[in-house]
Amino acid sequence: MDNTPPPGRLVFPMQRGPFQNNGASPWYCTLNLGTPGQMLKFAIDSGTNINWVTSTLCPDDQCVHFADGRFDVEASSTFSFTDCLRRPYSFGPWGTMQVETASDVLTTPAGARLDTQLFLAARYEGEQFKQLDWDGALGLPCSSAHVESRNSFVLQALMREGQLSPAYPFVAFDWNSHERNGTCEMGAVDPLKTQGPRLFLPWSVYTALPGIEYIWSTELKSYSVGTEQLASNIKFAIDSGSSRFKGDDTLMRQTLARIAQGGEPDVVLKFADGEITLGANLYNCLTEEGPQKGQVLPQFNALGLTDLVLVGSVVMEHCYTVYEYQVVKCSNTVYSLSPVGVWLFNRPDGPQIITQSSSRRFAPGERTVLNGRTTLPGVASQAVSVAGTWQNDYGSLMTLNVLDRQVCGTYQSSTGSTGHYAIRGFASGAGASRIKNQPLALAIEWHDLGEETSDPSWNWVSGLSGQLSTDDRGDVLTLSHLLVASSDFPDFANRGNYLDKLVYHRVAKQPLTTSFDPIESIPIKNALAGHWVALDKTTLSLIVEADSRHRFGVVRGYLTTSDTGTAVELTGFTDINAVTSKLAFQSVSLTVTNTQDETVSTLCGTLDFMGQTLNLLVLASSPVTPAQAYLATKISSLSFIRTISPVSFP
Structure with a gap:
């Protein structure tokens, strides 16, 4: 770090x-x-x-x-x-x-x-x-x-x-x-204060009351007091100028009524990717000056803010809080700022109010400054998200959840092995519109998440890259599919790379699951972990983690290209059982996103144990107009050799 x-x-x-x-x-x-x-x-x-x-x-x-x-x-x-x-x-x-x-x-x-x-x-x-x-x-x-x-x-x-x-x-x-x-x-973040449990709150514009779109609002999945859920699918905001909870009149009054019943109930704020829990000792505060001096009062107040919960120091005093922007350079002296979101980190010496950590990790260091003009995220009208359930022409089902640019989900294949398989990847931009498609890159791990009978394809991975488009006929995902077979599957397929075009149509606007990323993983030693460099000076810095049952590997790290020198986050999968399966190749599927040009890429291939090389095919997809969809995805190849191993990240 x-x-x-x-x-x-x-x-x-x-x-x-x-x-x-x-x-x-x-x-x-x-x-x-x-x-x-x-x-x-x-x-x-x-x-x-x-x-x-x-x-x-x-x-x-x-x-x-x-x-x-x-x-x-x-x-x-x-x-x-x-x-x-x-x-x-x-x-x-x-x-x-x-x-x-x-x-x-x-x-x-x-x-x-x-x-x-x-x-x-x-x-x-x-x-x-x-x-x-x-x-x-x-x-x-x-x-x-x-x-x-x-x-x-x-x-x-x-x-x-x-x-x-x-x-x-x-x-x-x-x-x-x-x-x-x-x-x-x-202009800075203390990296030592970003190590513990974290909560990322991606910005999502609040529009229920015109004129206050400037607040740092985000999606709140549920608001509960004790065992009773009082609201769902509303907005939440962290406000450094406020102290107590305030917002929706009905919700605040219900909260005070429930607290008045006794029992000191917890207040639980559940997000798509994380959770905050506040005990009564935190939301009941001593009034030190003013008319109520000396009184300990629950800090909730009706304020006429429809479908919004807003809070300040009552939460922020127990967290290290980071507001993050995206900077756009308009000229040598003009910079515009748009919101990325708010990060909260538990203070190590205080109450641990973040009770479920976000899957997204905070990456200390510099951010890419965009050039030219950009659309404020969340404000563009009628943007279509890849979140939902999709079915392709083979009958396979894919369910996707989206948080900021990150995508996760599950895949149900109707060809080859049956079962449920993990998905990770990235989508670029705020969504697809009728004038611009949205790029999407996904990695699939073909090790069943359930109790199906194992077969050679459990060592394989896939990478998908393409675009989401929308018109009067509906929403369509058009993806190039690269299947990496790292071993022979008798009577089915020999080792090699297989390329296909898959077209998916939306069958449900909501995903089948609500949690963003259910995979629990722990760091392990693996031959893929470390630093890798290609002939064109592109570098990969990777760590490998195993899922809780050591069925497959979760990869995270950074990719840096020589032309920009900027490190971009990556995520994906690898076969951590290649050695025990006595294979000569370990399958790898990685995904990255570049916020500067809004491209997403999947890097899919194998680690050659004998030659100690990492050989990857790259499918890079860019945002294009519907008329130029045939130019959306470009294919190339990269071969890496190891430079340093192992490596660790925050």
Whole structure:
């Protein structure tokens, strides 16, 4: 693992104010605004798309708040109004403030001075504002597309000014509630804090209420209190500017009613790929200041957010939290940011609230910066997903689940051996549309997951690569299929590579299973593990794990090409029983995705034990228009030799 710090990182020291029962985070950082700098307390708020600060535009009896700081507009030589109108700005059911638009210099902890557009609070009132531990907030929306047009996006400005590298598009929060201090780190992630149980929450736009698409929302499969499931298939968001749970009115009231019955029930949030469990000792919090001072209260509040559960510090204080963006370079000075998702990691010294870890692993290190323009994920209309159940012309069934770009599932073959077989792979982009197909690459392990009678094909693998298309006739998967027979199967097939075209039609929009990846695997020693290099300098870095019954091998690692030098994640399968089966070849099927050009590839072939070479055929599929479908998949070959072995990854 590379622990070398990235070139340029910015740490915002943060403090915890007293917990107050107003739903706002108690966490803030102290920054200088204006010239000379005026020290003010700012929340770094992923639940808003604006920058704002309490100002001296407020009358003395207005804008009363616990932090008690105000920005003096007349004391700054660099201050200027950017508009002459006062207008209301709504925080929804939480409250409304009157604001004026202005510009001034914000000084970062590293001393960088950023020209920043923001709202000056000229009026607000209400108990929720009175209990604020901060004087203002810096917005951290999910995307630069959703920033309020009269405000700056601080993270984007830091990249534009060369203060942060766009190859490290991370914002990481690390809060220690016992010490009452922490950090918000931009442009870097501490790899030592990403080792334990993890939860990846891929961004999925919230559209139930127009105007708040900027929140970091994701799909929530189920919400339960105790043994009772209260909601399913709604949205969830992690909001660094909030404290307690809030959202859907009915759901929050049902939660409080269930807690009032006694028994201290757990609150369980189940996602497609992971789970959070909060005990009563975590959601019942002591109010340290304000009208309810001294009371221990359950932190749930109805807020009129239909089909949404949102929470902040009540969860984040027990996790290392990383917000990840995809950066798109528009020009030498313009970077756009779109959301990838939020990562949560259990703090080793705290309660282990992530009770089911995501199958996707966090890869420390730089990310690919895209060039040109891209479509904001999740927003494109009528995008079709590969998730669901598919049947080909032979009658074989394939069931696929999708999480972000990753695909997993099972295969039921109607030719050759019968049984259920594991699938892993990648899909590129947000889905297929009528103007562009979606590339797909899959690996299949032909070792039965059930109790079928074994045969030589259990040592074989397959790779599929092609595209999903959609039109008035329905959704179609058209895939090139490469079957790698690493041994003879008498009266059926001799050892070799077999190529076929398979066409699948959708038979169900939902997969037959709900969990993303049921395979449990453990690291093992295997001849495939290690570093491999091809003549064109393409490199593979692989580790091999065995499924829980040692039936087959799960492969993960990275592929790096010489032209880009960027490592991309791979996943797939291999036959870990080749040696015990007395074979000269070990079958391998790998899949990779390249976010820069949106291609996906399957690399399928064999490890030659005698020659110590890894020989793979590559089927690379690109997004194309339906009219150019015949150019979607390109075939090539690579031969690798070993350089270093073994290798390990986080």
